[in-house]
Amino acid sequence: MTGRARVAPMPQRLKPWLFCAPLIVCVGIVFLYPLVALVRYSFEQVGSAYIPSTFVGLDNYRYVYSDSLFWRAITNNAKLLLCVPVLIVLSTIIAAVLHDQVKGWKAYRTFVFLPYVLSIPVVGIVFGYLFQQKGLVNSALQNVGLGALAQDWLGTSTWALPTIMAVIIWKELGFGVIVFLARLISVPEDMFEAARIDGAGWWRRLRYVTIPQLAPAIVFYAIVELITMLSWVFAYIYVMTAGGPGNSTVVSEYYIYQQTFQNTVIGIGAAAAVTLLGFVSILIIVRLWLVRRVELLGVEG
Amino acid sequence: MPRYWPGRLAKHLLLLLFVFAALVPVYFMVANSFKTSEEYLSNPYGIPRSPTFATLGSAIHDGDLYRWLLNSFVFTVASVLLSTLIGAFAAYPIALMRWKPGPWLLSVLIALMVLPPIVLVVPLFQVMANAGQLNTYRGVIVIYTGLLLPFSTFLLASFFRTMPRDLLEAARLDGAGHTRMLVSIVLPLSLPALVTVATVQALWVWNEVLIAVIFLQSESLRTLMVGVTIFRSRYHLDIPLVMAGMLWATIPMVILYLVLQRFFIRGLTAGAVKG
Numbered sequence: 104m105t106g107r108a109r110v111a112p113m114p115q116r117l118k119p120w121l122f123c124a125p126l127i128v129c130v131g132i133v134f135l136y137p138l139v140a141l142v143r144y145s146f147e148q149v150g151s152a153y154i155p156s157t158f159v160g161l162d163n164y165r166y167v168y169s170d171s172l173f174w175r176a177i178t179n180n181a182k183l184l185l186c187v188p189v190l191i192v193l194s195t196i197i198a199a200v201l202h203d204q205v206k207g208w209k210a211y212r213t214f215v216f217l218p219y220v221l222s223i224p225v226v227g228i229v230f231g232y233l234f235q236q237k238g239l240v241n242s243a244l245q246n247v248g249l250g251a252l253a254q255d256w257l258g259t260s261t262w263a264l265p266t267i268m269a270v271i272i273w274k275e276l277g278f279g280v281i282v283f284l285a286r287l288i289s290v291p292e293d294m295f296e297a298a299r300i301d302g303a304g305w306w307r308r309l310r311y312v313t314i315p316q317l318a319p320a321i322v323f324y325a326i327v328e329l330i331t332m333l334s335w336v337f338a339y340i341y342v343m344t345a346g347g348p349g350n351s352t353v354v355s356e357y358y359i360y361q362q363t364f365q366n367t368v369i370g371i372g373a374a375a376a377v378t379l380l381g382f383v384s385i386l387i388i389v390r391l392w393l394v395r396r397v398e399l400l401g402v403e404g
Numbered sequence: 405m406p407r408y409w410p411g412r413l414a415k416h417l418l419l420l421l422f423v424f425a426a427l428v429p430v431y432f433m434v435a436n437s438f439k440t441s442e443e444y445l446s447n448p449y450g451i452p453r454s455p456t457f458a459t460l461g462s463a464i465h466d467g468d469l470y471r472w473l474l475n476s477f478v479f480t481v482a483s484v485l486l487s488t489l490i491g492a493f494a495a496y497p498i499a500l501m502r503w504k505p506g507p508w509l510l511s512v513l514i515a516l517m518v519l520p521p522i523v524l525v526v527p528l529f530q531v532m533a534n535a536g537q538l539n540t541y542r543g544v545i546v547i548y549t550g551l552l553l554p555f556s557t558f559l560l561a562s563f564f565r566t567m568p569r570d571l572l573e574a575a576r577l578d579g580a581g582h583t584r585m586l587v588s589i590v591l592p593l594s595l596p597a598l599v600t601v602a603t604v605q606a607l608w609v610w611n612e613v614l615i616a617v618i619f620l621q622s623e624s625l626r627t628l629m630v631g632v633t634i635f636r637s638r639y640h641l642d643i644p645l646v647m648a649g650m651l652w653a654t655i656p657m658v659i660l661y662l663v664l665q666r667f668f669i670r671g672l673t674a675g676a677v678k679g
Contacts, residue, residue, distance in 0.1 A: 118582055119497030123509065126494035126553055132531075133524065133550025134516050140527035149530070197422060200415045213665060214423040217430065220661045220668070222611035224629045225650045228636050229429045232643060239432065239449055273425065278672065285673040305411060327518065334520030338613035342633055356522040356614075363526050364618060376523045383520055391515045 141380075144373035163374035172350060173375060176358040179264060183332040183354070186272050190328055191321055193272075194279025199313050201280070202287040202295075212284065216277035223274070227342035230270050231257060260351035263344050267352060271339060275331065279324050286320035287313065319397075326390045334383050355379045433654070436647040437463075444644050463648035471624070472631030473652065478541065479627060480609040483548035484602050490549070491556030491601070492594075496586045498557070499564035500572065510561060513554040521551065521614050529618060539622040547619065548609050556601045559671065563597035564590060596667070603664050604671035610657055628653045 145163055150156040167173050197215060201208045218226070233239045234256035241253035256266040294316065298308045314321075337356040340346060346353040346361070353361075355375065363372030436444060438455040447453060464470055498506040528547060529538075537543030567590060575589055591598070616627045626634075635649045661668055 119501055119503040119506070122497045122582070122586075123494045125490040126557060129490060129546070129550040129553055130513075130516065133528070133547055133553075134519065137524045137527035137531065140530065141523060144527060144530075193422075197419070200418060203415065205412065205415045205419065211419045211423060213662075214426055215419075216669070217658075217661070218426050219672075220607060220657055221430075221654060222629055222657070224611075224613060224632045225433075225654050226429065228632060228646070228650060229433050231636075232646075233429060233432060239428075242449070273429075276422075277426070281669050282673050285669070330518050330520075334522065337522060338629075341613060341617065356520070359522050359526065360614075360618075364529070369526065369530070372526050376526050379520060380523050387515050387518055390518060391511060394514050395511065 141373050141376055144370055145377045147370050149369035149373075159370065163370040164378075166371055167374045167378065172353060173355075173358055175350060176353045176355045179352065179354045180333050182264060183268060183271070183336060184329060186268050186275070186332060187325055187328045189272055190275055190279050191325060193276055194283050194324070195309075195314065195317060195321070197276075197280045198283035198287060198317075199309050201284055202313075212281070215280050218274045219277040221274070223338035224342045226270065226274055227339055230273075231343055234266055257344055258348060260349050263348060263352045267339055267343055270343070271332075271336065275328065279328075282324050283317055283320055286317055290316045319393075323390070323393050326386055326393065330383060330386050330390070333386070334379060433647045433650050436644045437651040439644045441642045441644050448643075459644045459648045460651065463645055463652060466645075468623070468626070468631065469628075469635065469649055469652055472626055472628040473656075475620075475625060476610055476628040477656075479544060479548060480606050482541075482545045483552060483609055484605045486545065486549040487552035487556045487605060488560075488598060488601055491553055491560050492591060492598070493586070494553075494557045495560035495564050496582065496590060499561040500567065500590070501582070510558065513558050517554040517558065524551075525614060525618055532619065538619060539625055541625065544615065544619050544625075547615055548612070551615075552605045552608065556605060559601050559604075560594065560597060563594055567593060596670075599664065600667045600671040603660060603667045606660065607657055607668070 146158060146160060147156045148159050148162075201212055201215075205211070235241075236253075236255045236258070240256065241250075244250055244253045254262060257263050294312055295308065298312045303311065334356060336354055337360065340352055340354055340357045341360075344352040346357050356379070359372045359375045359379065362368050362375060432449070435451055436448075437460055438452040438457070439447070440456055440459060443453060494509075497503045498510050532538050532543050532547075535543070537546075571589065572585065575585055580589070611629060612627075613629045616630045620626055620630065632649060632653050636646050639645045639649075
């Protein structure tokens with residue numbers, strides 16, 4: 104704090120830039136420069152300290168688009184998108200029930216949200232044991248006389264991806280519930296009360312009051328979950344199946360990871376990453392538009 | 405208001421069903437952490453007949469679990485502190501000063517918030533390798549801080565905007581500069597927002613996998629989330645020991661969640677973040 108008075112006053116219009124400088128530097132290092140470099144790599148055969156990179160035009164893209172594993176990964180991401188409607192329906196029902204202020208709703212909320220706080224590796228490992236050939240799930244099936252359905256859930260290529268989808272739904276559900284519940288709490292209670300006084304039953308209130316009131320939150324949650332299913336599921340795959348058995352659970356993130364860090368063909372990984380980014384940016388722009396609109400209206404949550 | 409009781413019963417049954425589903429894996433992890441491997445063979449799913457802390461003890465003594473815990477702790481605390489501090493400084497002009505590029509910068513941050521991390525990791529690996537920062541605390545803390553910044557700045561900016569304007573005007577007329585306004589008025593009034601931002605970020609860093617897999621390949625820097633997968637492979641058949649390791653990895657965040665639940669919920673619903 105020496106010589107505070109002697110510091111020349113800074114022009115006011117530079118102050119904001121000064122305050123934002125650390126942010127801009129960090130965002131530049133972690134987001135902006137890498138994005139530019141990514142696009143460049145996708146046109147190069149990327150070298151190392153000893154081998155210079157060479158420009159290869161569209162070769163990387165040609166390789167990726169003719170690679171059946173890449174299309175398999177994209178198909179698997181498309182299948183994961185099916186989790187989104189399931190999440191929306193379940194979240195809506197649970198949030199609507201919690202919003203009726205059933206006794207102990209806060210305790211219910213705490214437990215329903217708990218899976219979202221647990222880490223994916225822990226969840227993946229524990230479920231891995233539950234879904235084993237001799238695990239709890241198969242024992243339970245045998246006890247209720249459905250032993251014929253028992254199998255090595257994560258170990259067969261038909262069932263591995265649906266099993267992972269079940270785990271994803273299990274973990275992401277709590278997020279939907281709290282987003283929807285926060286929205287319902289912000290709606291004036293009179294709306295629900297009026298419908299009740301008019302004699303509307305629970306399902307009618309859900310259909311004509313709750314769901315219309317939830318609509319903006321549903322759209323928002325849908326966008327966020329679609330982005331998640333396309334590009335934030337690496338950890339589930341890495342921990343539960345590592346893409347197997349027989350590549351049946353490879354998703355686009357895992358494909359990019361394998362090409363870049365296991366096969367060290369960085370240009371190929373970059374071309375696949377640019378493609379993924381292309382798909383996701385449409386959703387990112389929709390989300391940006393939604394968030395900005397909420398901001399301008401001054402509504403929270 | 406009197407309600408029709410079968411309806412109420414149905415609601416409780418529905419909620420109990422979902423709570424049950426949410427708790428099955430948690431129960432399996434906790435119950436088995438208090439069993440010996442011998443007991444597990446005869447009693448894999450029941451509650452422990454003679455609960456023991458020995459399994460939890462050997463999990464923490466035996467493996468590298470303790471070091472992984474410390475590493476996760478270091479990365480979480482350092483990057484959360486840095487990104488909250490940098491975010492607060494950036495949020496101030498964006499939210500409270502008439503600054504033309506502010507809204508534009510905020511839009512960029514909102515877009516970056518959900519950018520797929522795999523897309524950044526491919527080039528970042530080259531950047532860090534060229535800078536000699538692979539397998540360093542510093543390199544990974546910078547990456548985590550950068551990745552957290554769009555969220556922390558966004559959330560703090562939307563909170564700062566709700567500050568009482570008269571108070572800020574008054575301080576301004578008393579001749580307070582912007583730095584002073586931020587440090588002695590805005591930040592103290594934003595304590596709930598700061599806690600919210602910090603908890604959500606802590607959860608994210610603690611549970612992060614991709615960056616940890618790629619940038620922390622040396623034994624001594626490994627974090628819990630990669631550690632637990634190694635732990636599982638190492639003790640694969642000793643299920644109580646594996647579950648005890650998982651429980652250790654889970655406890656810190658669950659405690660944070662139970663103590664600061666409303667901050668978690670506010671943070672995750674407000675900007676509606678990717679956690």
